[in-house]
Amino acid sequence: MTTIGSLSPTHWYNLAADFPEPLPPALHPATREPLRAEDLEALFPRALIDQEMSTERFIAIPEPVREVYAKWRPSPLIRADRLERALGTKARIFYKYEGVSPAGSHKPNTAIAQAWYNAQEGTTRLTTETGAGQWGASLALACSLFGMTCEVWQVRSSYEAKPYRRYQMEVYGSTCHSSPSELTEAGRAILAKDPQTTGSLGMAISEAVEVAVAHQDVHYALGSVLNHVMLHQTVIGQEAIAQLVQAGVEQPDVVFGCAGGGSNLAGLGFPFIGRNLTEGTSSRVVACEPAACPTITQGEYRYDYGDVAGMTPLLKMYTLGADFVPPAIHAGGLRYHGMAPMVSHAVDQGLMDAVAVPQDEAFAAGLIFARSEGVIPAPESTHAVAAAVEHARQAGQGETILIGLSGNGVLDLPAYEAYL
Template identity: 60%
Template structure:
């Protein structure tokens, strides 16, 4: 192993295909259901919200899907992204583990989200869409879609979860720079938002509410479609450029493939994008890593939710999806990891979790920020609060290796920088930040509203 700290690929090595994990699974995931008929949905049911090419990808049984040249041309603005060996963090922890992180913070929007925003905007533009609506939590997805829409001349309208709208004003500004319209959610401009405000005027919002608002506007306007930043199959598909590049970078570094791969999970796209290509290698018998998902203790859909059919949004506009869920009425506490404050989880990842293909743990907010500060002081990059959850789990595993003497190879995705999260870091450093305890009765109340589907 050389002494390299940064492993890069040439632009010519940019992946040419996205990887679809579904054909390689031992059983297919359960189908989404129409919210009215409760029968499996077809392409026509999704056509009011999505362009046909994305619907095809959502339902595809093909193992690989070609990346259009027009998308790869935009990807080249920041891809391939670097793989770093965290040597300074290893020294700070005095661990024999070898820690690697795939850094996605160098994209125009500062996160992994443009990996799917760009193809979504491209396919919509190709089919004549004039406006895209969307939800955004911490603002990474909203800013990514605003950037992507600007590349293809499409209007962008985003509903930003109120807690993050107030906590992260500079994310709103970035969206405005790229030409987007941004509303706090819940808002008075939609029926779904107005109903929430009437019942809960001080609602901090949630991704489920914001999705309802964006879907409502898209469904009512024929020139408008909806774009989702996580959860759905085609979104996870687009993110596999992360893991495909990482595989090539481990080979270029002369390093063995990881013993453990750790990623944060909210809707699941970052975790899937890193893990799925390595899972393909595991299923082929070429490697045998442990995959560990890390979610916030304040919004633990994997570890404390129920696996069942539920709506992807609060108002019940979306198809019913079989997923790990806390209930579509669940409103998470306003933790600073706004991108992880979602009541559900990717149906595909939920299915794979039920198959025992990876494990899941939770982390509290204070531990995540402490780990992020440790990482920043060693490696120089300030993580966003979302990947700080994965970093906390990586540090745990590295310290375990210190105790056992194991020289494990650990990999995570640092899916975004924290430059827009200074208020959160200021609150942590000043001692003003707290943790949120999630009592079981809040989960039970929300789960009581799940649709009764066997």
């Protein structure tokens, strides 16, 4: 029988099977009727569309995907004993570290799966958007493993500030454009209105989707937000459950994960929520978002577009509005106006909490972490670290805290330098 925790999961875990109330469906942007599978066929392979709509509890991970996962998974679960001493906390702190992947973050977990399903159906090229560049680099990596190439639209502010991620995509044989670009109608329209725009994920999505829709052999891939992306990331939390049990922890009291589009948080947190719902555990899961882009804590829970141009389906989610352009904070991966529908629904159903963390607090916590544990957390991950540090300072004896460290900050060192 398949269970939720495993050191080497054979299945992804689908929280949609266990929601007390069903997940509100995505709506067609023109008809506002629930989306049908065929509406997505211009963008995604059939297997991913099925996953997007599935309420099966467990979905088998294809063997070739597991083989690639095995190159760095299970990712380490590390006791933060040095951080505990630095804080003088009574709590035990663990972190689940996704920075050991070839791309330095959790993103390959879904990139590998998406590339493989596309390759199986004969796709030769993928398009996508990227913010800080972690997703673009991860999809480029995945494409190189399965004989495809990838065309990435990167949010202009990151494209200019962070050339290393673009080099990474090129090493993997893919190409990267600054978004908005002159290459698409959506891009040209945005540039005509505001030539100086710093760009946004919403704009870049419009561009990547437009190109995929226009070409028969080109598909689109999204690095967060959608249900199948949340699904693929659940290897993180499933491994963490098994690793904690190995370390003698039946259940952590609280799990902190950073939340931009929601995939890291869902990957870590959904297996714990699934256990809470079906096995009677009571681990609290907390979404940690930036105060500058406070989607859950300040947004509305309603239907909205995933992109600026209104080309995507309408998604029921916490949103700051599809035209919201977040300030150019350093945690580029958290600059998204919406929040994954599954994460939003989990919050709405009371299965998950959320906090907003100011950027300075996040970096301060990142420094404490780096100087005690050695690993420099990605700016995104520092939001989870900051929330955990604050919690740990008041925690009682015997409490156990789990931090999701979604990536390392090696390519974000200029951001730390700016903070220092």
